[in-house]
Amino acid sequence: MKNGGDLVVETLSALGATTVFGIPGQHALGLFDALTRSDLTFFSSRVENNSAFAADGYARATDQPGILFVSTGPGALTALAGIQEAYASGVPMLIISSQIPETGLGGRRKGLLHQLDDQKTSASNVTKSQETIHKASSIPYAIEDAWRTALTAPQGPVWVEIPEDVLLDETSLPTPGTLQIEAPHLTPHPGSVARAAEMLSQAERPAIIAGGGVRRSGDVAQNNLQQLAEILDAPVICTPGGNSALSYDHPLSLGGWIEDRYVTEVLENADVLLAVGTSVGEVSSNYFTMQPRGRFIQIDAHVRVLESNYPGLGIRADASIALGELISTLDNAETIATSSWDGQTSSQLVEAVRHRIEQRLQDQDLKHEIGVMDAIRAAVPDGALTYWDMTIAGYWAWNVWDARSGTMHSGQGAGGIGYGFPSAFGGAIGLGQRVLAVSGDGSAMYSIAELAAARQHNTPVTWLIVDDGGYGILREYMQDTFGQATATELARPDFVALSESFRIPAVITDAAGLEDSLRQAWDADGPNVVVLQTTLGMWKPTHN
Known part of the structure; x- marks a missing residue:
């Protein structure tokens, strides 16, 4: 008979996972023993927060959720600092944590090794969702849901915890088989796209901030970003998370100098500033010194970041989809204003700003x-x-x-x-x-x-x-x-x-x-x- 741990690894394999990071622990032994009966490859770190960073790095390299196995209490808490980075940066991860036995949950019994009053709450600040599994039959479905949630924009880490006895108890539940998961796409509201396109088509000094959401949306989003910039003749600055979303050698690219005051002045002087896939937070706003004087449009998959730092038109959507729909709408526009920055073309402005930055560094x-x-x-x-x-x-x-x-x-x-x-x-x-x-x-x-x-x-x-x-x-x-x-x-x-x-x-x-x-x-x-x-x-x- 297989046990709950086997259901975990079978479900992960059915979802397409191949790799697991983590460190064994007392309450998670059933989980780690099940790895010996699976095709998953385990990579052992030495400190749990580094295991979380490793899963994060894996996810960024593969565009698949990073899988992290951690043990109860100290192991779980130590991992949280690493998980916070994935949460803040929108990196998909699936964390499987052990828990104390069912009889000790809910504070009914004190003094168990590694026991936390509410472990799931500890994880709530750095994960998209948290789930405690109480019966083996729930394991495949909870992990399937967690996988989908991790990949759904805005992507991020998801927490699933399983008590020690549920991992060890025998079960006759069959293998899930192959599971095909397609994360839902976040499409923008047509009215908002039409309004944004109208604003951009009338802009004489449009500018674009490209964030990590553009790069995480893949080649389609980056190609759409370039096409939109060229349609609007708009300078583009990339945030650290959006690094190289527009090629640095493109004549409209201001590179990554988001912290430079010359670049900040360009963004402030824009009559329409479009921010895509970024909260325009502390670093991306040059430490909140940027104060746009024109109209502001913000596209992001996370609804809570819209207008969080600057008022304007907020659009919740995947970057690739929103950019594509803006392009389609602008293609049908009667006219698009010719950009001019005090008599300079956008490419001339970009070249001048780059030169000023280079000269200042030399000075x-x-x-x-x-x-x-x-x-x-x-x-x-x-x-x-x-x-x-x-x-x-x-x-x-x-x-x-x-x-x-x-x-x-x-x-x-x-x-x-x-x-x-x-x-x-x-x-x-x-x-x-x-x-x-x-x-x-x-x-x-x-x-x-x-x-x-x-x-x-x-x-x-x-x-x-x-x-x-x-x-x-x-x-x-x-x-x-x-x-x-x-x-x-x-x-x-x-x-x-x-x-x-x-x-x-x-x-x-x-x-x-x-x-x-x-x-x-x-x-x-x-x-x-x-x-x-x-x-x-x-x-x-x-x-x-």
Whole structure:
């Protein structure tokens, strides 16, 4: 007889899952034992929040839900910080957590190991939905529903918890068989599309902010974005989540300089500003310094973000569908206004803004920082995936990284550190090819234990650790604000020796040797580490 754990893995396999991340735990033993009777491949991390980051990185690489198995109480709580990033960034994940036995649920019995008063409530802040399964017959249907919910826009993590005895109890329920799940599409209201098209067709200075929702909607959305920009002759700026949604070499692309004041002024001067797939939150609004003077249109799959920061016309829809319908409506418009920015065409404006940004960076003596970013870009193949931690190099990447035919991912949704390496671990597993992780020495220590996981699974991840001896970005913030930094300087290990103790090749380099070191690492087998000992400064996003 099979048990509840078998039903879990059978249902996941029926849905098309192949890969599971996590760490075993006492109440979840039935779940992990069932893996031995399934075709699912399990990848063991060393800390639960890193398992969550790995599932996140896998989902971003494959467009399939990342599957995470966690145990009750401490294991579940430790995973929440990683799950928060997926929730904030709209990454589909399915978390299967164990629970204490049925007899202990609801506070009727205290003192059970790992017991929480209400574990599901703990997960409610970072997941789209939460479900506790009480009977084995509910398992296939609950997991099927959770899979659909995770993939339904706005995508995100979904929580399913199963008591220990339900996982272990025998059941005669048959195997689900193949399950075909199609997530529903969010179509915009026709009246809202017509109104948005009317506003855009009359605009003389239209501009577009492209967020993560555009990129997550795939090639169709990105092609639609380019087509719409060309129809309107509108400059486009990409948020960190929307990195390279419009090719950086397109004449209408302002790249990723969302934090630059020159770009902010363009957006403020637009008579119609269209934001697609973004909440226009703290970073995407240049820390709320942006104050649009024209009319504002916002398209997003998440209804609660519409007009959350700026008033205007809110449209709830998938980015690809909304952009496509705007294009169709504009194709039938009688006239579309000719764009003009104080006598400049949009492409001339974009070229001028790019030049101003480049000149300002030169005036701030940032050749070293630009050289480091250029070296990384030159060494990494065009189609590669990169995963960036919340570190100064990552902040530079938000603005300057041209993903080209690859994709750039970072932990900017929730902003927690430690994202880079474990998410890249998951991405490399999903792709089956090498990816790049970038961390600072401070954030690297959050996930240093995952070198063991990378070695165990021989995962092709190149980890660039920029070692400046502390929390570099916090040092910058505190020095700028208070004139001195406090508690930002860190004792750290010899990263090369530590990596080699895990039997992982590692080298130390300087800015001049960075490109060659990364190229050699890229051509190697399995995991490897490149340590760059340098201090990177931040640019000043103002005119002076």
